[in-house]
Amino acid sequence: xRRAYYILRGHEPVEVATTLEWGRxxxxxxxxxxxxxxxxxxxxxTVFLGMDHNWGEGPPLFFxxxxxxxxxxxxxxxxSTWEQAEEWHHAVVRRLIRKENPDGQLxxxxxxxxxx
Numbered sequence: 001x002r003r004a005y006y007i008l009r010g011h012e013p014v015e016v017a018t019t020l021e022w023g024r025x026x027x028x029x030x031x032x033x034x035x036x037x038x039x040x041x042x043x044x045x046t047v048f049l050g051m052d053h054n055w056g057e058g059p060p061l062f063f064x065x066x067x068x069x070x071x072x073x074x075x076x077x078x079x080s081t082w083e084q085a086e087e088w089h090h091a092v093v094r095r096l097i098r099k100e101n102p103d104g105q106l107x108x109x110x111x112x113x114x115x116x
Contacts, residue, residue: 006062008032008048011082013062026050034063034082035089039096043068046089053078065089067096 005022006013008031016022025031034046045066052060061078063085068074075092079085 004052006050006052008082013048013060022050034085037089037093039093041069042096044089044092044096046085048082049078065092067092 004015005019007016007022007025008014016025032048032050034048036043036045038044045068047064049062049064052062053064054061059080061080063079063082065077065079065085065088066075077088077092079088
């Protein structure tokens with residue numbers, strides 16, 4: 001299977017022809033950040049990954065939300081679109097503010113629920 005590389009045009013993933021173009025984009029971390037919020041001891045970070053992390057098996061997963069405590073990543077969710085990632089990011093933040101477990105009921109199209 002051929003590995004494809006993607007950059008963002010606005011909020012849309014677009015496949016690029018060269019790893020050089022991909023690498024230049026990926027160096028610009030501010031373009032890849034969907035949202036980042038600190039809630040107490042947690043950092044919730046949602047970013048564009050630059051590759052399909054579903055590896056061609058089902059809908060592409062380009063975005064990832066992770067909850068960090070100190071430097072360790074705890075929970076991880078992946079999404080197909082910027083909008084899904086942004087929505088889930090804010091849902092996780094709300095759950096942490098309410099002191100709930102962020103790994104709740106999130107099964108849906110383009111969503112890979114689970115922990116890492």
